[in-house]
Amino acid sequence: MKFKLENTDESLDGEIVKSIGNNEFILKIKGKERDLKIITMTHDKVEFMLDSVYHITKYLENSTNRITLVVDGVKLTFNKRPEMDKIVYKNSGADSSSDSQINLKSQIPGRVVSINVTAGNNVKKGDVVCVLESMKMQISIKSHKDGVVKSIKMKQGASVAKNDVLAEIE
Numbered sequence: 001m002k003f004k005l006e007n008t009d010e011s012l013d014g015e016i017v018k019s020i021g022n023n024e025f026i027l028k029i030k031g032k033e034r035d036l037k038i039i040t041m042t043h044d045k046v047e048f049m050l051d052s053v054y055h056i057t058k059y060l061e062n063s064t065n066r067i068t069l070v071v072d073g074v075k076l077t078f079n080k081r082p083e084m085d086k087i088v089y090k091n092s093g094a095d096s097s098s099d100s101q102i103n104l105k106s107q108i109p110g111r112v113v114s115i116n117v118t119a120g121n122n123v124k125k126g127d128v129v130c131v132l133e134s135m136k137m138q139i140s141i142k143s144h145k146d147g148v149v150k151s152i153k154m155k156q157g158a159s160v161a162k163n164d165v166l167a168e169i170e
Contacts, residue, residue, distance in 0.1 A: 109162050113132065114131045116131070130167075149169055
């Protein structure tokens with residue numbers, strides 16, 4: 001499974017190679033095998049030994065797309081599906097060779113969870129315009145170019161279909 005540390009370019013590849021039993025596993029993290037023993041696991045924390053070193057992890061947020069943890073006192077946010085952001089961003093028009101595209105379109109059907117801009121706002125390429133929820137995942141829809149938001153074509157709580165225009169950016 002691939003995780004991406006938020007606000008960095010670093011990704012973390014990890015997989016369970018083998019279950020030894022009695023809550024013990026062999027993991028492969030960044031290509032290196034590691035020993036993991038789960039000591040306790042509850043709804044809000046996990047105590048474990050990784051290569052014979054004790055660690056405690058507390059959950060702050062766990063959604064379909066993101067997880068925020070405090071590991072040994074350090075807050076970390078992971079994007080559990082980093083490829084999803086790239087796919088949505090690319091299909092929103094971000095990779096078009098022409099900057100003349102005005103319409104920011106939805107590439108997935110979903111419900112509008114939040115709208116992060118208003119008409120007249122300046123946006124930069126990659127700024128979050130809105131957040132859609134689809135199949136219990138929240139996906140940030142990002143501006144495909146630098147510009148000014150001419151109009152918003154959606155309402156919070158409303159459903160949108162694939163290829164619906166969400167906003168006009170000039």
